[in-house]
Amino acid sequence: MLNYVWFGLIFISVVVGTIDGKIDAVTEAAINSAEAAVTLAIGLIGIMALWLGMMKIAEESGLIELISQIVRPITIWLFPEVPPDHPAMGSIVLNMAANILGLGNAATPLGLKAMQELQELNPTKDTASNAMCTFLAINTSSVQLILPATVVGLMGVSASQIFLPTIFATSMSTIAAIVSVKILSKLKQFTIAPEIRSETKLEPQPEEIGND
Amino acid sequence: MIESVINIFNEGAKYVIPLLLATIPFYGLLVKKVKVYEVFVEGAKDGFNIAIRIIPYLVAILVGIGMFRASGALDIVTDFLSPILNAIGFPPENLLLAVMRPLSGSGSFGLLSDLVNQYGQDSLFAKIGATMYGSTETTFYVLAVYFGSVGIKKVRHALISGLIADLVGILSAVYICRFLFG
Structure with a gap:
């Protein structure tokens, strides 16, 4: 493309x-x-180094865990199919917390772990479960409170003005993601056919992925 | 009324970055006893790596868009689309970025860089672009990586939801920035 x-x-x-x-x-x-x-x-280089250094401190000082405690009740409501004590819930919460802080490098491995654990709960191994669709819709809508280092670097002094508009726009897109994913999952063309649902034992096949 | 909201916003915005620069090390050092100086330097090293890594992508996109603009082709596209875009209050300058955003992170970052280069950091177009970039994700890439990693073939409604979210994020970015900076 x-x-x-x-x-x-x-x-x-x-x-x-x-x-x-x-x-x-x-x-x-x-x-x-x-x-x-x-x-x-x-x-x-300079501004990004400054920002990434700060974000490293945030990461090391456990800010991700702090945010995840706030996010947890929301995720339990968002993912009714996932048992609250299941490891998948923990990974989802940590992934979202990392995304909120704009820590993309920390978020991706946590997100992939969450997908693996959601796959264990998934009865149809080649088809996305409701929880997976919700998780990815929220991820692609980007839940972000802190801007990525590249944007801060590019915008320089103007970066501070972008924080609030970004939080507003990202909240709107996340709300749109949640509402649309909940509505669409009930549509006939997106429900999982019962015969497939029964017993399909497909081994997960990791695919070759191109970098963007 | 609206004026004072915008004024309060602009006053407050000045403190966002200083506040982050102060509270993050504060929390790290005094609450969590992290060696903030060493950790900062370790993280800062990545600034260099990332900047070098994005150079080839930036060259590709800035050359493409630079040629497109210089040839007059960009004017033809925006002249053609501006009646529709103006009707919904969408700046034609930000269209390319909006289309690119779900497809490619590096490509859309290149287009955002182009907006900053052309119109300046303080311009409305750059601010709208940065807000768009920050409030949406590379939907196609994220879906490919996440679903691919566990071998999911049928993504059901995940793609449509992701694109709806992108559209809402992009339009929200335009309207909030026009309200605050327009």
Whole structure:
């Protein structure tokens, strides 16, 4: 997908630039942009180092555990299929807490662990359970209180103004995720067919995953 | 009334970063006895690694979008779509980022960088873009990784819900930023 988008951008630019007679500007833009990308990335190092250092302190001092205590009652309500003492609930809670703090690197392994534990509870091994759909919808809606280091670096002084709008927009998207996942799970085309439900013993097959 | 809400917001926003910079080490050192200086330095090292790692992605996206803009193709697209976008109050400048966001994290970060480069950190477009970027996720990537890791083939309603959430997040980002900074 991304391959076509990127190729499309460049190909269309060359075609349109030729028709418009702006081909010199297109060449210049290609060269200048490549240079600007490096300048930009180097310029991010300082602020990102500051932010990532702070977030490392947050991680080491157990802020994830603190947040997870607050999140836990909500997750018990969100995942009625998962027993509250099941390890899956613990991983879900920790993953969300890490996401809330913007600790993407800590969140992903916890999220994958949660998926494994949810898979143990899943009667249909090749089909996503309700709990999995809810978990992923919330994850893709991004629950975030603290901005990622890259955004703080890029926005510089303006970053502080972005915190509250981001919390607002991310709350809206998370609410939309929860409401839509609960409604859609009841629709006929998304219910799990009873005959599949009975006994399908499929071994989980880890797939080859491309990086984004 | 609305004016004073915005003023209070802007006054308060100044303290967000200083507050985080003070409370995180405070909690770490005085409550949890973490060696804050050493831990800070260890975390800060990643700043360098990440910045270097994103360079190839940034080059790819900034060159693509830079050429697209210089050729006049971007103007054609935005001229074509702006009547529809203006009707719902959506800035055409932020459209590409909104489309890219669910597809690719590095790609959308490149587009956000382009907005900052073109219009400046303090511009409405950059603020809308940063809010969009922070309030949504790379839906397709997250689904592929999470479901792929346990061998789930049928994702049921997870993708649709994720995309609905993205759409709501993106529109919320536009409207809240236009309200606060517009």
